[in-house]
Every structure is written in structure tokens, then in C-alpha cells.
Amino acid sequence: MTVQERKLKPQETENSSAAAPGLTGGPPLTETGGVLTIDLEAIAANWRALADHVEPAECAAVVKADAYGCGLREVAAALAATGCETFFVAHLHEARIVREIAPDATIYVLNGIPPDGAPQFAAVRARPVIGSMPELLEWDAFCSVNNWTGGAALHFDTGMNRLGVPVDEAPALSSRMKMPKHGISLLMSHLACADAPDHPLNTRQVQIFRELRMMFRGVPASLANSSGIFLGPATHCEIVRPGAALYGINPTPAEANPMRQVVNLKGRIVQVRQVPRGGSVGYSATWTATHETRVAIVSVGYGDGHLRAGAALSGEQPVAIIAGKRCPVIGRISMDLLALDVSGVPEKSVRRGDFATLLGDGIEVDELARFGDLIGYEVLTSLGRRHHRVWKPLAKQG
Ligand SMILES: *Cc1c(COP(=O)(O)O)cnc(C)c1O
Numbered sequence: 001m002t003v004q005e006r007k008l009k010p011q012e013t014e015n016s017s018a019a020a021p022g023l024t025g026g027p028p029l030t031e032t033g034g035v036l037t038i039d040l041e042a043i044a045a046n047w048r049a050l051a052d053h054v055e056p057a058e059c060a061a062v063v064k065a066d067a068y069g070c071g072l073r074e075v076a077a078a079l080a081a082t083g084c085e086t087f088f089v090a091h092l093h094e095a096r097i098v099r100e101i102a103p104d105a106t107i108y109v110l111n112g113i114p115p116d117g118a119p120q121f122a123a124v125r126a127r128p129v130i131g132s133m134p135e136l137l138e139w140d141a142f143c144s145v146n147n148w149t150g151g152a153a154l155h156f157d158t159g160m161n162r163l164g165v166p167v168d169e170a171p172a173l174s175s176r177m178k179m180p181k182h183g184i185s186l187l188m189s190h191l192a193c194a195d196a197p198d199h200p201l202n203t204r205q206v207q208i209f210r211e212l213r214m215m216f217r218g219v220p221a222s223l224a225n226s227s228g229i230f231l232g233p234a235t236h237c238e239i240v241r242p243g244a245a246l247y248g249i250n251p252t253p254a255e256a257n258p259m260r261q262v263v264n265l266k267g268r269i270v271q272v273r274q275v276p277r278g279g280s281v282g283y284s285a286t287w288t289a290t291h292e293t294r295v296a297i298v299s300v301g302y303g304d305g306h307l308r309a310g311a312a313l314s315g316e317q318p319v320a321i322i323a324g325k326r327c328p329v330i331g332r333i334s335m336d337l338l339a340l341d342v343s344g345v346p347e348k349s350v351r352r353g354d355f356a357t358l359l360g361d362g363i364e365v366d367e368l369a370r371f372g373d374l375i376g377y378e379v380l381t382s383l384g385r386r387h388h389r390v391w392k393p394l395a396k397q398g
Contacts, residue, residue, distance in 0.1 A: 021077040021101065025389040032388035033299035033336065035266045035355065038070045039392045040078040042260040046246045047082055049258070054229060057236040060086035062225070062243030064094060064110065069383035070247055070262065074391045076101045079246075081394060088129075088241050092117070095126035108153050108186065112163065118142035122150055129153040129188060131163035136173075143183050151185030153222075156212055158205040160192040167208060174215035186239065187212060187221040194227035194235075195253050206234050213237070226251035249376035250366050257364060263380065264360030265387070267300035267320070271352055272342065281339045282331025295330065296322070296342045298356050303335040304384030306358065307372035318371035321357040323349035 026032065051059035061084045067075035072094060076087060080102040087098045088108045095107045106127065112135050113121060113128045119142065121128050130136045130152050139152055154173070157164025165173070176182045189209050193199035206223070213221050220238035226245035228235045230252050242251070250257035275281060275289045298320065300306050307318060317328040320340050327340040342350045359368050365376045372379070 021071075021073040021391075023391055023393065025071070025391075026385070026387050029388050032386070033268055034304055034358070034384060034387040035268075035390065036383060036387040037264040037266075037360070037390045037392060038074065039260075039262050039264070040074060041392060041395045042248065042262045043070070043075060043246050044078055044082040044394055046248070046259050046262070047079055047084055047242075050226075050229060050240070050242050050245060051083070054224075054236045054240050058086060058239045060084065060088055060108075060222070060239050060241050061246060062088040062110075062241050063098065064088065064090035064243065065381045068243060068247045068377065069380040071389065071391060072097050073101055075246075076105075078394055080105060086239060088243075092120055092124060092126060095121075096124050099124050099126070106151075110163075112155075113139060118148075119146075122146065122148050125150055127151045127153060127185060129155050129163075129186075131155040131157075131165060133165060133169065136165065140183070149181060149183065152183060153186035153188045154184045154216075154219075155188045155190070156209075158189040158208040158212070159201055160190055160205075162190070164189060167212065170212055170215050177216055177218065184216070184219055187216045187219045189223050191223065191225060191228045191231075191235070194225055194231060195251070197231055197254070202231060206231075209237075210234075227253075244377060247380055248365050249380070250364070253366070257366070261360060261364060263365060263383065265300070265306075265358045265383070266355035267298035267338070267358050269296045269322075269350065269352055269354045269356060270299045270337070272296050272350055280331070283334060284332055287331040287339075293330075293341055294343045294345075294347075294350075296327070296340045296350055296356065298338050298340060298358075299336060300358060300384070300387075301334045301336040301338055304386060305379075305382030306338065306384070307333055307368070307374070318368060319363065321361050321363065322354070327356070 061079045063076055066072045076098045086106040089095050090111045095109050098107050108127045108129050110129045112131050155164045156167055191205055193201045209223050222239040223237050224235040224240045226242040229240050245251040245259050248259050248262040273295050275293045275295050277289055277291050280288045319326045319328050322345050325345045327342050330339050330341050365379050369376045369379045
């Protein structure tokens, strides 16, 4: 069954994460403050572009955090239908969802095994990414007692000091490679500064990882996240692990964004009002009209994950698009509302019930993030759970 063939049952529309992959989710269109559209074809196109770029290496997909807010079921189904065979998630409960969608996929769980958690991994046929010696001992014990050969990644810390076995353990561990059932299906590490190509830590991590690969010959290796892919073929190894770039975040922040935009957010205009000269808008009266101003009140706010307090810090005003015109957000963003200066838009083009574009149609996710003093990852992972959601299906193949 392809994504576009899946039909949504009525009870499944409430919450995408509890439902089969669908075409819509969240509250109905008539009751929603915002409409979030996720373009699955754009995600698929981004994956294909990265897969072509890294050939002959394999391109996996990182779908943790509800596929960066884009809907785990829908995104996993679209990517599996596009040819993606390996998925990375953060937690086992995310792996379970991917397993339902993609019965044959290889699934790695980045955050590893919690104490006594090994049996659950086997039940889902998920592979833990082992990042410490206690985890490795526990996993080995489980595998030998149960004869489990489901595989695991061995994550070495090459300089990030977050997860990963210290590299000085590598020589001792590499001796297990002589055993036929060593159980390690992937050698892994993670780059700390891949989005800054000139950062010296990149070269150091690549070099350490190269030495590790020589100790673990024959085991497929994975180093690159989205930005890492663009550091060049030295990082590609056998498998790359892009997340952000799939969802339209620029993996090369110093250059033009090579990825397609995926997410579009529109907010409903609740009312349009005239604010007289000298009148202020919003909490704490941070914005004051220097001349009479037409203002549209839009029913999206920080309670929907929209920018929140950072908007005030960045010193730049975010914008929305109405009838092709960029309109600045004015005053503080409230929990459920924000205000736009729509003086530049013809009156007939901005009415109660119309929609203003807050993300997409030329407002890139990274641009919105900058306005909020955030990164694109934060914008996507905090996309409102209470928006009406529409998944634009994959393009018909052939
Ligand atoms: C999240 C994550 C990725 C994906 O990173 P992006 O920058 O989103 O491409 C890859 N590897 C690990 C270990 C991660 O935690």
C-alpha cells in the first residue's frame, strides 16, 4: 500500500501519532487556528537528492522527535516507499512505530538501551546504538543468553562528549571482531561541528574515525549527519544519517539552501482592526503605532510553538505573508494569538477568516528560526500539535 492509497478512518483524525499514516490529522479545518501542511514529496525528493549525492554509500533517514515534527508515521511510510531502508530514532517507542510502518526496515535507536531494556529491543527487532561500556556488557549478556543476532551499532565518542564509548576502549573491543558472531552491525560516531566546515574539530573527528574503521574492518561505518554529508566524501563511509536536511533545514548554513522546503504553516485571521496613532499592541505594550495602522490578529501563538519569547530577543521582526505581501509581526506573541501590521495589504485581501502564511511560500524554516533566535530544528520540533495537519502525498510514480 502506498501512502496516497491509505485512507484515514474518522477516529484517526485526532492525533496523527496514534493513527495509521493518513492525509490529515489534528482538529478539523473549521475549528483550527492554524493549518500545517507537510509536503511528503518534498521530503522524498530531499532524501533522493542526498542518496544520489552520497552514492555508493547508503542514505538512511533520521526520524526522531516525530520526524522533526513532521509526523513519524507519515514520513516513515513516505520514505520507505521512496526506497529508504534504514531509519534512526531516539527512543524505542519511536522504533515501534517505524516497525509497524516498515516491517523490513533496519531501525537504530540512538539513545541506546535503558537498564534491563534489551528484551524490548529484540521484540521490536530494533538495534540499539550502544554508547557506553555498561550498555555493551548488558547487550552482550542478553545476546549470548538468548542467542540474539539482531545487531547493534557501536558508537564511539570522537570528540563530542555526549554519547559514545571512549576511543581508548577501541583496541580492546576490536579484538572481538575476530569472533564470527561479534554482533556489531554498525560502527558509528557523530560530528559536533559539521555545520561549520572550517571548524578544526571536524578534521580531528574524521581522522579518529578513520583509525577506528581500520580497527573494525568489515563493519559498515556511519559518521555524517545532514551537514556532515556536505563536508565531502571522507565523512560518507557506508551509511549517512541525515535528519534536518530531509525536512528543509539548510545543511550548508554559509551557502544557499540545496534542500526543498517541506513545511507550510498558515494562521487564521480572527479579526482586522484599526490601531490609532499612539496605540500599543499586545502584552507589555512593546509596540506602539507611529501612525494609524491596520492590524490583523491571527490565531497562532507560542502555545502552538510559534517563536515564543525569542522573537523579542532577536531584535528582528518576523513576518507573515498575506496576498503576496510580507507583513511584520508586531508586539509580543501571545499564547494563542499574534498581531500583524497589514497596512500594506489591500483591505479586500485581508478579511476575517482568511489565512496568513507564517512558514513556507518563501519564508524558509531557517529564516523563521532566526527571527525567533532559534535554530530550524527547534522550529520544526515545536510545530503545533493543535494545528490541522495536511500531508501532501508522494507524487505518483511512473
Ligand atoms: C539527530 C542526529 C542525527 C541527524 O542530525 P541532523 O543534523 O538532523 O541531520 C544524526 N546522528 C545522530 C547521532 C543524531 O543524534
